[in-house]
Amino acid sequence: MKKHNFSAGPCILPQEVFNEASQAILDFNNSGLSIVEISHRSKDFVDVMEEARSLALELLGLEGKGYKVLFLQGGASTQFLMTAYNLLQSKAGYINTGSWSDKAIKEAKLFGEALEVASSKDANYNYIPKGYEVPNDLDYLHCTSNNTIFGTQIKEFPKANCPLVCDMSSDIFSRVLDFSQFSIIYAGAQKNMGPAGTTLVVLKEDILGKIERQIPSMLDYQVHISKSSMFNTPPVFAVYTSMLTLRWLKKLGGIAAIAEENEKKAKLIYSEIDLNPLFKGFAAKEDRSTMNATFSLADGHLKETFDTMWKEAGINGLNGHRSVGGYRASMYNAMPLESVAVLVDIMGDLERKA
Numbered sequence: 435m436k437k438h439n440f441s442a443g444p445c446i447l448p449q450e451v452f453n454e455a456s457q458a459i460l461d462f463n464n465s466g467l468s469i470v471e472i473s474h475r476s477k478d479f480v481d482v483m484e485e486a487r488s489l490a491l492e493l494l495g496l497e498g499k500g501y502k503v504l505f506l507q508g509g510a511s512t513q514f515l516m517t518a519y520n521l522l523q524s525k526a527g528y529i530n531t532g533s534w535s536d537k538a539i540k541e542a543k544l545f546g547e548a549l550e551v552a553s554s555k556d557a558n559y560n561y562i563p564k565g566y567e568v569p570n571d572l573d574y575l576h577c578t579s580n581n582t583i584f585g586t587q588i589k590e591f592p593k594a595n596c597p598l599v600c601d602m603s604s605d606i607f608s609r610v611l612d613f614s615q616f617s618i619i620y621a622g623a624q625k626n627m628g629p630a631g632t633t634l635v636v637l638k639e640d641i642l643g644k645i646e647r648q649i650p651s652m653l654d655y656q657v658h659i660s661k662s663s664m665f666n667t668p669p670v671f672a673v674y675t676s677m678l679t680l681r682w683l684k685k686l687g688g689i690a691a692i693a694e695e696n697e698k699k700a701k702l703i704y705s706e707i708d709l710n711p712l713f714k715g716f717a718a719k720e721d722r723s724t725m726n727a728t729f730s731l732a733d734g735h736l737k738e739t740f741d742t743m744w745k746e747a748g749i750n751g752l753n754g755h756r757s758v759g760g761y762r763a764s765m766y767n768a769m770p771l772e773s774v775a776v777l778v779d780i781m782g783d784l785e786r787k788a
């Protein structure tokens with residue numbers, strides 16, 4: 435039986451993408467060859483890379499605006515250092531909204547000053563800082579749009595007179611934003627786009643080439659741009675599967691259409707969390723993520739009963755991250771509303787039973 439997969443990542447992808455991707459493992463485009471055994475320089479694969487790039491730009495509304503799209507390796511975690519390597523001359527600013535931001539700051543410190551412009555560490559990251567001043571002498575300002583572990587999401591992005599860099603690993607392509615406010619957007623594929631193994635980087639070319647240090651080729655955005663993400667062998671299967679997900683999203687009506695679905699799912703679970711006295715939410719209400727809902731039982735003694743109930747209903751991946759505890763329902767683009775309804779029904783059943 436197919437599970438209701440609430441896992442935070444690697445995560446659910448559309449069933450039709452799994453079907454098509456598995457077919458391509460056996461026979462890609464009727465070539466008699468598998469997608470994983472063809473040359474990455476063959477026309478068939480170059481077309482895949484091209485389509486993935488242009489779909490990403492189209493879906494984000496960034497065509498013709500000076501942006502380049504890269505599919506790199508090393509995860510979002512490598513972007514923590516690559517952004518700093520390529521852009522940090524003396525001082526960068528960071529909005530610290532969770533463990534991932536914290537890790538990005540740690541890497542940036544290897545290259546220069548990484549100033550914490552704002553932080554919600556004082557409350558175990560259960561809210562998004564607001565009303566802070568952004569200094570006007572930064573090389574760039576870095577933020578994390580969605581805090582996967584804590585279940586908070588930035589609704590209003592900071593204004594700065596420097597390039598804005600955003601880690602969108604866990605909510606890329608999930609909501610309507612003016613994406614042109616960002617100079618770099620990066621996202622590990624495995625939260626909302628594809629299997630682990632590739633990282634999407636969308637960046638404005640004109641912010642590059644302004645620092646003095648030497649950059650190793652594999653970590654240099656300009657090298658990857660000049661080689662169209664083929665400086666070395668790209669992760670062909672991860673790129674192909676991501677492309678299929680982007681095709682699926684375009685067919686659905688793009689980000690605006692999926693955003694509406696994501697709102698419905700979020701509303702459904704948060705209203706249960708708020709109305710059911712057995713549960714309490716973790717994140718501040720106004721900062722709640724539409725992707726990852728974090729909550730816990732008001733009374734721990736029901737844990738065993740609740741855990742048995744959701745597992746028996748075919749739900750997977752509901753345990754919270756160890757730094758928050760409780761539960762986390764990750765509801766990425768491919769999760770159907772019906773799966774969230776199954777979970778909400780169980781929460782209701784628990785209340786009736788208790």
Ligand SMILES: *Cc1c(COP(=O)(O)O)cnc(C)c1O
Pocket residue numbers: 443508509510511512534578580581582601602603604622623625
């Ligand atoms: C998962 C995650 C990461 C880490 O991604 P990797 O691809 O595993 O390096 C970074 N940032 C955010 C917001 C994430 O959710």
